[in-house]
Amino acid sequence: MASMITLFTKIPLSSPSFNGSPRTHFVSIPTLPASLSFKPRIRQTGVRVLVRAALIEPDGGKLVELLVEESKRDIKKREAALLPRIRLKKIDVQWVHVLSEGWASPLRGFMKESEFLQTLHFNSLRLEDGSVVNMSVPIVLAIDDSQKQSIGNFTRVALVDSNDNPVAILSDIEIYKHPKEERIARTWGTTAPGLPYVEEAITNAGNWLIGGDLEVIEPIKYHDGLDRFRLSPAQLHEEFTRRNADAVFAFQLRNPVHNGHALLMTDTRCRLLEMGYKNPVLLLHPLGGYTKADDVPLSWRMKQHEKVLEDGVLDPETTVVSIFPSPMHYAGPTEVQWHAKARINAGANFYIVGRDPAGMGHPVEKRDLYDADHGKKVVSMAPGLERLNILPFKVAAYDKTQGKMAFFDPSRAQDFLFISGTKMRTLAKNKENPPDGFMCPGGWKVLVEYYDTMIPAGNGRVPEAVPA
């Protein structure tokens, strides 16, 4: 739990100053600490020295944050009151959050049509200087006919939350058709009914999309006790710099952590040290936005991660736990690019990619929706991700001879037991224990507790496996 404590005690205390001042990805310090092991590039900017960490630069060269300065918030609220209103749904707010902090840099707001089309066709955007950044999932805002009509000739609209409080202003707007079928087909590679994000956010959405430049009036908060873990890319960058990280390796997850994951993360750090890095830091980065109904909810996952970290399997000194605010598409090879790209903007230069990343079962056919290797291959070839080092997941399995998770050795395959996510969840649901060494007992207990809060099916056992 130590690394989480670090964040509990240090980050939240300093967060008012983060939120209250214009952020940049430059870390401003008066003098250079002697312990800086990376080579800082120093720029003289008149009054003070800016140190740019040797971490990877955000896409487009500069982190694009879209938060209104604190001194101007009241003005913006008054402006918003005079504009046509678009009420945001829960997922829309999550995207506003993502955009506001620069995870999608250099996007300046919800996509206009040219960005939407480039995303659908090329999974990337060409910038004015001719350079290319990755952008694989459409970040768009849908409106319906009546909303479009109510906007009329306005060039700006107010985005409001479910209580009609202003969240943001969208300027220089462009309204264009929402080609739902095409968007779904090109993003998911299927149009089969039952895709979770599609059913949640597309099927019943309006037939128009509205793009424009976003000014977000206040930092997005969820007041669920987890906001302290929601570090922005700038905050993460600052934290990595504070820790003198010379490499950051990101691990995206939306499932409970087991000892196979832990082994992989520990092993990755060893490999980076062998490569000559002095202080590689792990960004353990659970996804915090929309997930499908049968995934373990964020709050329970965070409890589970907490227990796993308490167990000490990951070194708190070199691990940062934070929540990635994006909603989940379950779009496999298309989405894993987004997961990787967003982490570049937080300073990660290494990205661990697993088997079938962001995948799920086919909603209709009895098979996985994506080839398990495509995600790894696609993200390795993706335009705009050339700067990111992709680290393919080694296969870990339960080694019966050692009684712990270990990297699979095909020469003695019979010694290994594969425990899939589905199997794990079924065991937890049925309050059965996995083999010793699969997950720390505290973490397992959280999982069992979570399923205990669910209404049991029939005899209290859960006979049906949920697709991983």
Place this chain on the structure above:
Amino acid sequence: MASMITLFTKIPLSSPSFNGSPRTHFVSIPTLPASLSFKPRIRQTGVRVLVRAALIEPDGGKLVELLVEESKRDIKKREAALLPRIRLKKIDVQWVHVLSEGWASPLRGFMKESEFLQTLHFNSLRLEDGSVVNMSVPIVLAIDDSQKQSIGNFTRVALVDSNDNPVAILSDIEIYKHPKEERIARTWGTTAPGLPYVEEAITNAGNWLIGGDLEVIEPIKYHDGLDRFRLSPAQLHEEFTRRNADAVFAFQLRNPVHNGHALLMTDTRCRLLEMGYKNPVLLLHPLGGYTKADDVPLSWRMKQHEKVLEDGVLDPETTVVSIFPSPMHYAGPTEVQWHAKARINAGANFYIVGRDPAGMGHPVEKRDLYDADHGKKVVSMAPGLERLNILPFKVAAYDKTQGKMAFFDPSRAQDFLFISGTKMRTLAKNKENPPDGFMCPGGWKVLVEYYDTMIPAGNGRVPEAVPA
């Protein structure tokens, strides 16, 4: 007809030497003609001077032709006889043709999985030197389980025609899964039943794809009286150079030419002259591969083009008519990139793109499958096409006041009559005449004749419009 005569009389006579010697996109001449208006880059290569025309370079820098040298054909045939055989379908042969001549340069054969995935996700391929070329439609060869089994551990296979004659050898093969649904969804942006190419070439195709390096044993010929029009990129390049072209503008078509098209092409040349080009040449480039059943067949379209050219509306001195051997996908914004990219490889540096290029009606819903403007937008932003100048189609319509096709003037919209492809075909089917000046009478007569050869429906009239 003069420009077609040019090709009739000049190109076929010289074609044996084209086919008999290794081709390059360099034009070999002993001395520089004084009339060369472009700036030739001259390289000394020992014995003779190579002149590279100032036309656009092929993708990847060098045209990749995959034809076996004439002297080695017998050896290759004998080699092929010892290899497992894959029998090609008609569309497969068309793709072999496309690949053999370098339309898809720098592809060296049917796609391997990494090329297939890049095509599906990025519509482009990254080359070893880091540069990017456009590639938007998968050029793949499907095999079924039994074919896969028969290949076993062979690393090469023979591709044979319907009579089991060897067409090509595929070496360094890679066999991978054929994710049909995903391929269709990502290529067409829909998986609705009734997509012509899908039904023709994918639905019943095998569940595996086989990629590799292609050696094509003999030039692909169709013996339909039209082979003389099937100029390869190298032959076209040579023809453009012979004509001292300093700009080549390509016009892709799969429909009869009407006077609106002619107006556009003539106007484009004027615009290019105004831009300072001395001799812009038009590549009038009807698609010759697979088309859907209700399109006018190639042989009739060529007859129609012949009559239209006889009429003299296009200047034979500055027009080259040739057949583009690719099959048609009807994949709108995805496919128009392929149409543009292939023409780069033939030396075209300007590409005319129309309304809803490569589009069709939605196979199930009562609407166009693609937004009519998306093709133009997508091709303008596409990776790897930056070197190509995209010329958007101006809208031409029948001007009732002038009695001819003219560019639409919205200030006097009431004077214009829009005659869609559907309307045109319905008129021809019913042996009715379009307004004078819509199409030259000879060209119209060919269309009427074509529909006359079709079995008439009911009373001999065709009441139902065919989707454009």
